[in-house]
Amino acid sequence: MTIYETIHGRRSVRPGAYTDAPVSREVLERLIGAANAAPSHRRLYPWRFIVFDSASAKTELGEYLAERQQANSENPVPAPKLRITRERPGKAAAAIAIVMNPDLEKLPEWEEVSATAAAVQNLWLALSAEDLAGYWSSPGTICKGAEEFLGLAEGEKCLGLFYLGYPAEQPGPIERPAVERKVEYR
Numbered sequence: 001m002t003i004y005e006t007i008h009g010r011r012s013v014r015p016g017a018y019t020d021a022p023v024s025r026e027v028l029e030r031l032i033g034a035a036n037a038a039p040s041h042r043r044l045y046p047w048r049f050i051v052f053d054s055a056s057a058k059t060e061l062g063e064y065l066a067e068r069q070q071a072n073s074e075n076p077v078p079a080p081k082l083r084i085t086r087e088r089p090g091k092a093a094a095a096i097a098i099v100m101n102p103d104l105e106k107l108p109e110w111e112e113v114s115a116t117a118a119a120v121q122n123l124w125l126a127l128s129a130e131d132l133a134g135y136w137s138s139p140g141t142i143c144k145g146a147e148e149f150l151g152l153a154e155g156e157k158c159l160g161l162f163y164l165g166y167p168a169e170q171p172g173p174i175e176r177p178a179v180e181r182k183v184e185y186r
């Protein structure tokens with residue numbers, strides 16, 4: 001597969017569409033290695049990843065997300081919705097918390113966010129080499145207030161969860177905005 005085919009074939013595939021096949025630590029290390037090869041201004045490499053791949057860690061994560069979903073809502077969240085949230089991590093081979101530690105004395109935050117997003121995109125594209133699929137999930141339940149649950153250090157931020165697993169089937173392409181609308185030549 002060419003790099004263009006990999007890029008154009010990349011899709012968001014949610015945990016409900018994964019088989020229950022586990023992902024090995026060896027594969028996870030290759031994926032994180034790809035993330036770690038992303039560009040970073042001043043070579044600060046502001047990212048780190050917390051991998052929930054054991055059944056107990058995924059259960060704990062699901063319980064935390066459901067508890068926060070209810071706590072963040074003014075009204076009772078319907079039980080089926082909470083159940084979906086609680087069970088989501090368990091349907092993935094792994095859920096990876098995307099953590100960024102921006103050095104705000106050296107760079108504006110947007111550069112550190114950009115570097116971290118580049119790392120996630122590397123990981124996302126590398127999934128295709130492993131026949132895996134994934135998606136970036138950024139609910140308030142993990143992006144805000146989860147510092148203690150995740151064990152983040154002062155200044156670290158969570159930019160969401162990356163779920164991955166072996167898809168029952170790879171999805172087809174979706175329509176993208178016309179390139180002509182995204183470019184200006186001078």
Ligand SMILES: Cc1cc2nc3c(=O)[nH]c(=O)nc-3n(C[C@H](O)[C@H](O)[C@H](O)COP(=O)(O)O)c2cc1C
Pocket residue numbers: 010011012013135136137138139160174
């Ligand atoms: C930073 C970021 C955060 C995202 N957060 C969510 C999310 O919370 N929920 C969701 O359903 N999709 C989320 N997505 C995935 C987008 O919905 C998805 O990329 C988009 O629908 C296009 O589909 P594709 O990835 O298959 O091209 C996120 C994507 C990015 C880049």
